[in-house]
Amino acid sequence: MKKILVPTDFSEEAQNAADLARDIAKKFNAELVFLHAIELTSTETIHVTGELPTYDSFVDALMVKKAIENAQSEMNRLVEVSKFQGINVSQEIKLGSPFTHIYDAVENEGVDFIVMGTKGASGLSEVLIGSNAEKVVRRAKCPVLSVKDKVDESIFDSMVYATIMSEKEDKVVATLKELQQAYGSKVYMVWINTPNNFKPDRITKAEMRKFADKHKLQAYQIHVFNDVVEEDGIRHFADEVDAGMIIMGTSSHTGLSRIIRGSVAEDLVNHAKRPVLTVSMKY
Numbered sequence: 001m002k003k004i005l006v007p008t009d010f011s012e013e014a015q016n017a018a019d020l021a022r023d024i025a026k027k028f029n030a031e032l033v034f035l036h037a038i039e040l041t042s043t044e045t046i047h048v049t050g051e052l053p054t055y056d057s058f059v060d061a062l063m064v065k066k067a068i069e070n071a072q073s074e075m076n077r078l079v080e081v082s083k084f085q086g087i088n089v090s091q092e093i094k095l096g097s098p099f100t101h102i103y104d105a106v107e108n109e110g111v112d113f114i115v116m117g118t119k120g121a122s123g124l125s126e127v128l129i130g131s132n133a134e135k136v137v138r139r140a141k142c143p144v145l146s147v148k149d150k151v152d153e154s155i156f157d158s159m160v161y162a163t164i165m166s167e168k169e170d171k172v173v174a175t176l177k178e179l180q181q182a183y184g185s186k187v188y189m190v191w192i193n194t195p196n197n198f199k200p201d202r203i204t205k206a207e208m209r210k211f212a213d214k215h216k217l218q219a220y221q222i223h224v225f226n227d228v229v230e231e232d233g234i235r236h237f238a239d240e241v242d243a244g245m246i247i248m249g250t251s252s253h254t255g256l257s258r259i260i261r262g263s264v265a266e267d268l269v270n271h272a273k274r275p276v277l278t279v280s281m282k283y
Helices: 012-028 058-078 098-108 123-128 132-139 153-157 170-183 201-214 230-241 255-261 264-271
Strands: 003-007 031-038 089-095 113-117 144-147 158-162 186-193 220-226 245-250 276-280
Touching (some): 003 098, 012 058, 012 144, 031 058, 031 098, 058 089, 153 170, 158 170, 158 230
Parallel strands (some): 031 089, 158 186
Antiparallel strands (some): 144 276
């Protein structure tokens, strides 16, 4: 972990993510990049470089200029120098879609970890609106740690690892082991039994031990937990063991396949009270 991106909208949740990212950066001696994207309603094309476009309306230009000034003021407040001593910190204020700039940072700026705040969603707003957090979780090539409440590094003391024992989970396990080595974490490795995906415990636990041995996991416990749907099972199990956070792989499904299959990772980001670390199994 060398370069951590912290997207921010200056909300309370974003502040919580910034505080946690600062602690992680100190632990890993990583660089921190704070990113704020100003979404515009104007139909004008935004330059790739982030420069202001030519506006037909002088009022539009003034509004954008004011938005940038306000964002810079908020950014300076967020990245208070006294809180980030000893950390290499940079700031970026962009125009356009937050997700586009987050994705670009991962692709072109060497970002290898994202910490972002999320308010979550439920009901009709979840269906119609979604969130930038969901898009990032679904498509980011690097691990994404989603945070709602104010937390500290103690979340890494105990982690629920929700596994499906896929051969594509190598990157998930690598991220888990990196954090475990840094924080001495206790790992609860769990398989969620559901009515549509049920196996006897004796078979599942044998497969889990084989999977753990293959990946040379340490300081872990094996659990099988029964619930109606996988997402609920992960949340309820994390509650039962009082874990600090949840880590799992995401399949990066999009389009029709995502609608049919659903997304356990995105549902967890929306509904779990604990921080959720998602790692793509696609790349």
